[in-house]
Amino acid sequence: TQLLEQSPQFLSIQEGENLTVYCNSSSVFSSLQWYRQEPGEGPVLLVTVVTGGEVKKLKRLTFQFGDARKDSSLHITAAQPGDTGLYLCAGVAGGTSYGKLTFGQGTILTVHP
Amino acid sequence: DAMVIQNPRYQVTQFGKPVTLSCSQTLNHNVMYWYQQKSSQAPKLLFHYYDKDFNNEADTPDNFQSRRPNTSFCFLDIRSPGLGDAAMYLCATSPRFGYTDTQYFGPGTRLTVL
Numbered sequence: 001t002q003l004l005e006q007s008p009q010f011l012s013i014q015e016g017e018n019l020t021v022y023c024n025s026s027s028v029f030s031s032l033q034w035y036r037q038e039p040g041e042g043p044v045l046l047v048t049v050v051t052g053g054e055v056k057k058l059k060r061l062t063f064q065f066g067d068a069r070k071d072s073s074l075h076i077t078a079a080q081p082g083d084t085g086l087y088l089c090a091g092v093a094g095g096t097s098y099g100k101l102t103f104g105q106g107t108i109l110t111v112h113p
Numbered sequence: 114d115a116m117v118i119q120n121p122r123y124q125v126t127q128f129g130k131p132v133t134l135s136c137s138q139t140l141n142h143n144v145m146y147w148y149q150q151k152s153s154q155a156p157k158l159l160f161h162y163y164d165k166d167f168n169n170e171a172d173t174p175d176n177f178q179s180r181r182p183n184t185s186f187c188f189l190d191i192r193s194p195g196l197g198d199a200a201m202y203l204c205a206t207s208p209r210f211g212y213t214d215t216q217y218f219g220p221g222t223r224l225t226v227l
Contacts, residue, residue: 031213040220042203042205042218043203050212086153103157106155
């Protein structure tokens with residue numbers, strides 16, 4: 001079983017601060033996806049990273065996939081209250097698990113005005 | 114707009130009383146998934162269909178069954194709900210079962226077991 005450890009589990013910050021969420025595993029993933037979920041709604045895909053060392057930017061969000069494809073990070077610059085939500089990383093192992101997502105435990109982010 | 118629809122959004126049932134949750138999609142995707150998500154936890158895959166091929170996760174309790182009568186619809190049947198089955202149930206779809214395929218999630222059904 002491939003596990004993804006996500007940290008921190010909870011993050012409470014003030015508007016304007018920067019933050020980083022980490023997603024780590026001892027296993028290699030074919031791809032790593034980041035989702036954001038608001039209360040009472042389903043997760044919405046933010047980004048998919050596939051290549052080791054890949055960096056993708058989505059406005060104030062920067063996603064990085066580790067060189068060995070075992071870890072990933074999400075960095076938010078100048079957080080805003082609208083960024084509040086549950087952030088989930090999810091990896092796809094490949095092989096017989098082709099397409100199956102393994103989720104991390106999630107990070108609950110609260111940005112205070 | 115193409116989307117994943119789940120009905121009902123909120124379902125209350127009694128301990129041991131069978132319940133069926135519904136998912137429909139207008140995306141014409143081949144793959145449909147059911148996840149269980151407990152409060153502030155990550156979604157846990159229960160099973161998925163690739164077209165009509167059913168794939169059950171090894172740790173999914175026998176109490177949970179699924180049906181996919183056609184491409185658009187998929188149902189989750191809980192035969193005898195226990196208190197521990199109270200959770201958000203998420204349906205998702207993807208075009209294929211590939212490592213870069215995006216999964217599109219519905220809004221979920223919140224199940225309460227009394």
